Amino acid sequence: MVRDDVVEYSLDAHHSEEEGKKIRKKIAFVTVILSVVTIVEVAVGIYFPKSELSIGGWWAVKIGYIILTVVKAGYIIMVFMHLGDEHRNLRRMILWPYIIFILYLIFILSVEAIAINDAWTNLR
Numbered sequence: 001m002v003r004d005d006v007v008e009y010s011l012d013a014h015h016s017e018e019e020g021k022k023i024r025k026k027i028a029f030v031t032v033i034l035s036v037v038t039i040v041e042v043a044v045g046i047y048f049p050k051s052e053l054s055i056g057g058w059w060a061v062k063i064g065y066i067i068l069t070v071v072k073a074g075y076i077i078m079v080f081m082h083l084g085d086e087h088r089n090l091r092r093m094i095l096w097p098y099i100i101f102i103l104y105l106i107f108i109l110s111v112e113a114i115a116i117n118d119a120w121t122n123l124r
Contacts, residue, residue, distance in 0.1 A: 030079050037072045041065060070102060 078084035
């Protein structure tokens with residue numbers, strides 16, 4: 001039985017072998033970049049445990065994690081959601097509100113964490 005409701009998109013891919021090589025090279029590059037960022041995140045978690053760092057060092061690790069995560073998320077959006085192929089102003093219009101929102105959430109989290117820490121230290 002042949003189904004007529006299933007569309008096979010791979011049959012409609014009309015590109016040359018050179019374009020296919022370019023696409024595969026881009027996929028490999030993206031895989032390497034995302035893997036390197038993930039390996040750095042894991043290595044920092046393994047080699048810099050919280051117990052061995054000072055307060056300032058642990059804050060640097062936290063900020064580093066936030067930056068690496070935002071970079072990785074932005075790169076995923078640019079490549080896999082094809083936002084990198086759009087005009088610069090459209091990319092900015094889409095990405096900047098999210099970046100501002102993430103910074104706002106980090107600000108709220110920090111202020112609330114400081115307030116809770118102060119409340120707990122005043123109870124003792």
